[in-house]
Amino acid sequence: MTLLGELLWPKREAVTMEKRDGVLSLTDYSQWTELGLTGATDSGVSVSQEKALRMSAVFACVRILAETVAMLPLIVYERLERGKRRAINHPLYTLLKDRPNEDMTSFEFRETVQGHMALWGNAYVHIEYDGGGQVRELFPLPPDNMIQIIQLGGRWRYQYLLPGEEMKWFDEAEIWHLRSLGSDGRMGYSPIALHRQAVGLGMAAEMFGARFFGNDARPGGVLEHPGSLSKQAQQNLLESFESRHGGLSRSHKVGILEEGMKYHEIGMPLEDAQFIQTRRFQIQEIARIYRIPPHMLADLERATFSNIEHQSIEFVVQTMMPWFVRWEQAIDQRLMLDRDRRRYFAAFLVDGLLRGDTTSRYAAYSIGRQNGWLSANDIRELENLNPIEGGDTYFMPLNLIPVRSAEALAGRDVSADTPGPELRAEEDRAARAVEGRRRLRGAYHKLFLETAGRIVRREVNDVLGKAKALFVARDIPDFNLWLDGFYDEHRQFITRHMQPLFRSYGEAVASEAADEIGVDELSGDELDDLAQAYVDDFAAHHIGISLAMVRNQLQAAVQQGLDPLQALRELFDEWEESRPTDIADIETVRSGNAMAIGLYAAAGVTILRWHSFGESCPYCTRLHGRTVGIQQNFIGAGEDFQPEGADTPLTPKNDIRHPPAHKGCDCMIQAELGSRMQQRQNGRPAREKALTV
Secondary structure (H helix, E strand, C coil), rough: CHHHHEEEEEEECCCCCCCCECCCCCCCCCHHHHHCCCCCCCCCCCCCCHCCCCHHHHHHHHHHHHHHHHHEEEEEECCCCEEEEECCCCHHHHHHHCCCEEEEEHHHHHHHHHHHHHCEEEEEEEEECCCCCCCEEEEEEHHHHEEEEEEEEEEEEEEECCCCCEEEEEHHHHHHEEECCCCCCCCCCCCHCCCCCHHHHHHHHHHHHHHHCCCCCCCCEEEEECCCCCCCHHHHHHHHHHHHCCHHHHCCCHHHHHHHCCEEECCCCHHHHHHHHHHHHHHHHHHHHHHCCCCHHCCCCCCCCHHHHHHHHHHHHHHHHHHHHHHHHHHHHCCCCCCCCCCEEEEEECCHCCCHHHHHHHHHHHHHHHCCCHHHHHHHHCCCCCCCCCCCCCCCCCCCHHHHHHHHCCCCCCCHCCCCCCCHHHHHHHHHHHHHHHHHHHHHHHHHHHHHHHHHHHHHHHHHHHHHHHHHHCCCHHHHHHHHHHHHHHHHHHHHHHHHHHHHHHHHHHHHHHHHHHCCCCCCCHHHHHHHHHHHHHHHHHHHHHHHHHHHHHHHHHHHCHHHHHHHHHHHHHHHHHHHHHHHHHHHHHHHHHHHHHHHHHCCCEEEEECCCCCCCCHHHHHCCCCCCCCCCCHHHCCEEEECCCCECCCCCCCCCCCCCCCCCEEEEEEEEEHHHHHHCCCCCCCCCCCCC
């Protein structure tokens, strides 16, 4: 435990059970005994998570849950305006689907984590980040080594026992905590701990059976001698009898009783003890705890050919689906960056588990094909077949056609409603809007520069001051702990200073964009929402970069044997010299285009066009005039974009949905000409929801 942790111990609040005199540790078994929560059961068998796995029914249930979660593809998707697509360039895609760390496959990782939840009710995964704040690797931690979880300064801290009996504190940002059903939403119940009596009875029945067969499969008895025997004679007689008749290998041998001795059997026959029924009931009891169909544990007493398929579907829907949802929402909450949650999500592919027999599947495909929501290639994809040429056509009955198609068939001229072109007026209006927004960019640059300077200076002064105080004692771990708390508070400082600036600049830009396409300006509430969403994303991005740069600088200094304080000074000198300018250059472009797109979305514009100025670089020159849907990307994350004249490809880490495409880019986004004309013909349309990009 660190010195800081010892000083703050009285203020800690335990997530786990509490005693009147303090915190109950997760591994302090003397306290568990005092509270009557030991692993001992009325059957006389001590039950723990590890011992419970020796019971075949428990092992089978845990294995079924773990392997089912592990075998299904876990895919990261990008939300589109209509539907979704696999986000193969997102950092989490490969991490969750194929390789969470260098030593484990995705199957092994998820099997391990789900097994921990099935036994302990809690699973802990250590998160490692890259320099951009994205998750780089995931490592499962054995739950029995998690000592305690406490709340400190509004953040959760995890105390973990490392190999070699070393204790380490992890911040909540470093631990992905998955949990099953619990009472407080922080800790899950352990099925083994809650139902140790049932598990203990099953283990006791197994032990009884093993000992019974180990003793010649016969109950105990008494040897009666007509005379009186000394203690030594009794011992000799007992050893002689057991050596000849004890054990399964010596069963059914003929016994010889001398000197008038008689043998009296006093044990209870297994039929009277209902031994077989007890063992079968305990299998069903364990299956009930884990909600596993008995037929999956090889108990086919109530299974028939007609109901096994439905039991299997119920297993997916009733047993596995809650686990899938638990995983998916935990990924969204703990592994996704704030700016990614609106665009990306993770989901299991469970269709394979729900596949019916061939006849049922083909009947469902036939209905979908005939009614127009499935094409031939859709069906082939579901059956894991390659697409065919012409297989993307959708058919539907002739008596089900759109109203406008019916009017056209009836002879009505539906093209009469199409607006006539007004190209010159629209081009002039677009040119004025571009120039107006460009002037705003220049006018606000100084304000962005000053505000960014205040933010960076506060970081430099506070972080460097704390480093001086702690590095004297070479206490870098305490500094890292303090760093998390500082940046949590610094987020509020950033929001307080940047939100009014984004709000003012966004209002001016949105006004120009509204005039460009001839629609009403955004309301005050809409502008507030856009500015708040943008500043939240900006703060998260800025803090992620700052933390990564500071920690990488310290790590490099320690590895190279350099003075960490001097290393920080060098980094902060660079920050003060260039970072405010970089922020002002980028944000006048990025936030202005984001606010314009918010207005376009509210007005119903669906197509965006890239606009470059003057002698642009090869990348922006190639992008000039390119159009995409308002929810689509101009360049996808990880895509190599190398137009003619470019020496190297532009490979962005994130999707580029509007300028800037790179450092120094001053391009602008506009509503595509057809979209502008459509809005003018429609007048001032009903307000839709503004889009935050």
